[in-house]
Amino acid sequence: MLFGKSKKTPVSALDSNRLLSEMIDRTQALIEFEPDGTIIRANENFLTTMGYELEEIQGKHHSMFVYPSFAKTERYTQMWADLAAGKPYADQFPRLRKNGDVVWIQATYGPILDADGKVIQVVKIATDVTGRRQELLGIGTALEELRKGDLTHRLPPSDREDIQRLVSSYNGAVEALQDAISAVNEVAQGVNRTADEMNTSSAELSHRTENQAATLEQTAAAIEELTATVRSAADGAKEVESNVQTARDTAKKSGHVVEEAVNAMSKIEASSEEIAKIISVIDDIAFQTNLLALNAGVEAARAGEAGRGFAVVASEVRGLALRSADAAGEIKGLIEQSTKHVADGVSLVGRTGTELENIIASVNSISENVTEIARGTEEQSVTLGEINTGISQLDEVTQHNAAMVEETTAASQTLANDAKEMTRQMARFETGNGATQVVDMHASAGGTADRAEPAPQARTGTD
Incomplete structure (x- = not known):
């Protein structure tokens, strides 16, 4: 049959083995x-x-x-x-x-x-698999360079899909790492500069804070001494106030005494005037007695011998009258002088009373001023005590701040050291400022290949 179906001749096992071979x-x-x-x-x-x-x-x-x-x-x-x-x-x-x-x-x-x-x-x-192996060795070499910190190496493209995936991943990762390390390096340098500035500023601040703490301590000691002085002055002002109050009371009492003395002088003056009046009466009596004695003498002379004894008596009476008149005149002169002296004394005592009133007024003014001074000094003492307390608290806070500044300085120094260490660590990476170097994965020729024979392992089939 020309158009009949052809039948495939079955392949014998021998032919199959031959074809496979x-x-x-x-x-x-x-x-x-x-x-x-x-x-x-x-x-x-x-x-x-x-x-x-x-x-x-x-x-x-x-x-x-x-x-x-x-x-x-x-x-x-x-x-x-x-x-x-x-x-x-x-x-x-x-x-x-x-x-x-x-x-x-x-x-x-x-x-x-x-x-x-x-x-x-x-x-x-x-x-x-030499080509594949050399490419893998090239990747290994690039990884070794990466371990050393060189980020400028790049792997060339590969015709093998799986190797190319590794190449792309490696190049992308190294490029990203290069960008990151470059950025970190810039940040590290900035941190280093900032840390140095912070360290310098912290050291200067620490020095200033120590000076401020010492100044505050001296100020606190001075204010404490001033507080003690003002407190002592306040106590002295209180004592002066008490003394002035006593002096004012004494002055007031002296005023009363002077007033009583003026009254007594006035009474003495009045009594002197009454005595003067009595002396005038006595003087009149002596004058009249003298006239009577004169008349008695005249009558006795007229009487002759019979009136001689009476004339003697009249003469004696007349002498007594004259002596009484003289004595009354002397007493009157003395009383007039006494009256004048009493008047002068009254005037002086009056002036003394006026001066005592002025003194009392001055003492009252002084007492009021001393009272105000004592009150102000007491308030100053209280205020200085509060200032002293505030200064002590400020001194304590300043001491605490000084300690914190020292800690900050230490932290800044640590930060500076860490920044320098980070900069030093970053310096291990060669970023090349963006320049790259392609690693020839075939540079590892046969003579430079790994001379280690892999450990023989019994396996069935092929890898």
């Missing part, structure tokens, strides 16, 4: 070993990757591809012992090319078993 040989680096690691054969991909011809490697041991130092380790010996026992290995391994360069491979060592389960051969299927 061809696909692996075409896409992977393949090498076969004896169970002890002796090389049997290798495909073109492996030979090209490692830079050898087949004749150069056949019959030789796998150790020609590893670091000589690693080939002598117990770990390497154990790896082939495990492979000979049937345990597979899969990992990334550094291998040495013919020219000495390092090539990284993603490889699986798979033991091949016979029907009895005995390992008859070991096959390694590998892929060259």
Whole structure:
């Protein structure tokens, strides 16, 4: 039938194995070993990757591809012992090319078993991952530079999607960190300057506060002495006030005494006038007696001998009258003098009373003034006491402020030190003022690759 349905020829297991083997040989680096690691054969991909011809490697041991130092380790010996026992290995391994360069491979060592389960051969299927490994090493190098504080490095783009994601994340993070560190550095420098200024200001304020505290302490001591002086003056003023009050009372009493003395003088003057009147009467009596005695003498003379005795008596009476008149005149003169003296005394006592009244008025004025002074001094004493209390409180507050200023100074010094330390720490980061440096992820050539062989791990399948 020309137009009949064609039927697909089923692929036999042998053909399937052959096709799979061809696909692996075409896409992977393949090498076969004896169970002890002796090389049997290798495909073109492996030979090209490692830079050898087949004749150069056949019959030789796998150790020609590893670091000589690693080939002598117990770990390497154990790896082939495990492979000979049937345990597979899969990992990334550094291998040495013919020219000495390092090539990284993603490889699986798979033991091949016979029907009895005995390992008859070991096959390694590998892929060259040197480019990926170098890019990862470049990222590691950039991270190491980042650890050192260099924020100017950037990673170049990668053709591998997963590596490019790491590159983009790293570059973005470092750029953000560079901006943040630059901003923090500027802030740190500003904080450092501000802290230095605060430290200087706090030190100056502390010095001024100490001077102010000392001045307040001296002022408090002076005001306390002044308070004691004013209090003493107030006590003295009270004592003076008491003395002035006593003097005023004494002056008032003296005024009464003078008034009584004036009254007594007036009475003496009146009595002197009465005595003068009596003396005038006595003088008149003496004058009349003298006249009578004169008349009696005249009559006795007329009587002759008979009147001689009477004439003697009349003469005696006349003498007595004259003597009485003289005495009355003398007494009158003395009384007139006494009256004059009494008048003078009354005048003087009156003037004394006037002066005493003036003295009493002055003493009253002085007493009032002293009372006002005593009251004012007492008020001053109370006010000074309040001022002293206020100064003491202000001194205490100033001392407290001085202590706080010292604490602030210490805190400012600590802040300055912290700011300097932060500036020093920020100086560890190289920001380059926005300049960037691209890290060559392929700079780690084969000769500078990690010479450490990964620890062999038994795995099934491939990574």
